[in-house]
Amino acid sequence: MTLPHPGPVGAGAGLVWRRQRLLWWIYAVNLVLAGLGTLPMAMRTGTILNHSLGARPLVKGMDVTVLGSLAMHPSRPFLAPGSGIAAFVFFIFMLFVTGGVLKVYVLDRTLTTEEFFQACGGFFWRCFRLLILLLLMLAPIAALASALVRWSDKLSSDAAAAWLGFWVEVASLLAIGLLLMILRLWFDLAELHAVVENEPAVRRSLAAAFRLLGRNFASLFWLYFRISLAAWMVLALALGVWIRLVPADAVSTSFAIGQVVALFWIAARLWQRASEACWYQQRGPVPAAEPNTFSPPPLRPHWTAAPSIPLLFRRFLTWPPR
């Protein structure tokens, strides 16, 4: 008797589990960077609080007025530099490793460090160009979101029905969330296409991903949405447990719960990537817009053609490409 073939979400979960080194590495980088970003704030706060009896209301509870007066302290501890830098460095780090992560999931094997970084470097500019295009596409969505918020605000103020503005705002948020998920899914597929097919032209990857998404929208969106939902549910559950069950002074427990959530959120994002990779490989050939102009390349070790790290620097120098 053979086990039934798992769906892409199940297969993706298995893939994340088998290649969990990736998960732990990304989590470690996330934690270390956030830790470094926290240090300046913690040092300023420590200077104010560590020898003060005035810190006590913050230990046993969370008195907002004490927190407020700490925020207004002349040394402005919450404006200490570091936090934004940490977030930005993590963002760049994730941009850099996306190619390598996808390569691992496509091949479903552990890469050597050199192979991994070659893949990262090889696909970096493609991921970067896709990021720029994504940001461009986010602009109209942001404009739409802003218009919807203004509209719902106006309804909240002017409409005869008191609730109309609120429900329009809720519906708008859901619609914007939906659009963002679809956009991300499209670009996920484009990145996957660029890696699997070793496609240098991101516009072709985007076009292929668009066709794939259009023809398989329901299954792909359901794949992405389920995992997002799981991430949000874990966050809500953790917050509920933390607020209701964890004493205000149980810092270690708070830390543990926070880290479980942070880890799960990274895992969920990788789970989406892995599930998409599984789906991509389980599907038929990429539907071609013009059959004569596109032939699926072999799914073999592509990074033999990928640039080495020195080459990557040359690419930096010769960017933008023709």
Add this chain to the structure above:
Amino acid sequence: MLSPLRWIAGAVALPLAMVPAIGGGSRSPAADSGTGQPLSTRVVHYQIEARLDPARKTVDAQETLTYHNLTGQPLDVFPFHLYLNAFQPTSTFMREVRRDGTRGTSAGSRWDPKHYGVIEVKSFQVEGQGDLTRQMEFIHPDDDNTDDRTVVQVKLPKPIPPGADVVFRIAFHDQLPEVLERTGYKRDFFMVAQWFPKVGVWWHGAWNCHQFHANSEFFADFGVYDVKVTVPQTYVLGSCGDEVARVRNPDGTQTVAYHAEDIHDFSWTADPHFHLVEDSWTGSGGTVKIHLLLSPEHERQRQRYLQVIKGTLDRFDRWYGPYPYDRITLVDPPHGAGDAGGMEYPTLITCGSTWWEPKGLRGTELVTEHEFGHQYWYGMVATNEFEEAWMDEGINSYTEVKVLDSLYGSGRSALDWWGLTADDSGTQRLAYLSEPDTDPLARFAWKYLSSHAYGAVTYGKTATVLLTLEGLLGEETMRRALHTYFMRYRFTHPTGEDFLKTLEEVSGQDLRWYYNQAVYGTQVLDYEVLRIDSDRVDWYEKNPPPEKKGQTLYRDLVLVHRKGDFIFPVDVEIQFDNGEKVRERWDGGDRWVRYTYLKKAKVDSAEVDPDHRVWLDANFFNNSRTREPDSRATRKLATYWLWIIQFLSQAAAWLT
């Protein structure tokens, strides 16, 4: 208010002669005084008949004002407030809003024609002196803005002798703005406030009649109001008066007559959607009818309103003095009309709520308590809100702290939600910390650095100043002082100096030194424990015996520094590692003080103001110093901060 508003159809109008019927249905404040005398010096008697046109958002009215000249001298000039003219782009009010913003409107906001408002005086007659409409001239006593039309002045041909009455007959037309700064309409809702020509106050030998400013409120004489309002029959009404008659007119309108005594302003509200909730509360002044005009979408907040208004009535009655009126009307503005909320009028307050507000957020309670408090500090103790805003807003913010603490518990009286807590005293202090030294309390309302400074100082700093004074005098003395101040000055116009006199008399202390710094000055109060140290007396020995708790002798040192210029006597508590505590009293006169002790114990900690009474201290964290560090709070905050950065980092990485 809180950080942050036709003349009747003649044929159907009720004759004013019906007014004598008033006493039958309501208790006038005079009846409670036990003397048979009016509670206030009734300088004015307004009789107004007004008709609302809900479609045009206008009010047409006829006002008859009888002014009793109690000034002791002949008067031939009379200034009147025309507040609604503030809602025009060239007014002083709008200039100031444009420059600094005000509640609900940010600085630099564009002019919105919906906010246009006007009060036009159609005719102005003086009994026995004829039609003086053409003699009216706009004046601008506070600035150089010749376009400001919020004060009009009329010179009479014949002066009014001392002790005589003069009767003004004024026809006027109001165009109401879409709700802003307390007044106006929103859909079918109308808050008709500052809507009629109101005479200035003869005060300290001159007319006191300021222009309407972005940061100022009002000032008027006490008197009697008989107001008839005609609105469609579908409308639910509320006002500052007792309803004394209601007539349904053949044209589908209704005319409701109100009467009120010993108040100094009159506003009314109308909305066909209001749910009228009626309740009552009985205190030392008798039974008070509670009218809650609730917007339907806030129905779930009904009990919160009733609970807080009864609790507040009870505390004010027990602590400060009886509430002498027989009614209090609470107006809950509908959605979109928030700018009409959070405002006080005599016996009528506008509150504010939302359908979703969870119980622990206490916004509904805070606004309701605050506005009711103004019945005492503005309504009865009628200070000049233009010139000494701290005396109504600030004293009221202090009593707000006391009442909310009593009703909801100290430490969580302003917020108790999902583990987050805040008390009202702390929020007042935070407001003070945001502008600790820009303006003294005693400054005309429109002369503050900014709209924010006005709010921070008149509300937050004054409350903090009075909480600190309570720390000095004791809670009971402070309560007695406020009781005395209320009973002595209710239905009059006291000043800050009257308040000081009362505080000094009740406490038996000279408080000028405090007043000069806290009320008239901008000094910042900040003490710090600069250093603690325990040094072995045998430090010079080459081979001293090992340190042994309870046996080694130390020279202990505590250095306290007055960082700010505000001088205030403080306690300093020193805790030693053998459990012993020593309290020192320092007058704060010098910039620093050093305490030294010879003990077989080390200093564990030293703390300035160990009982946490000096709320004005701008930095509580440096008030103490411990020998051993305790990093629990830092670790906790760092843990939360860490997680927030991780989460934000991941959110940013979602883009890749």
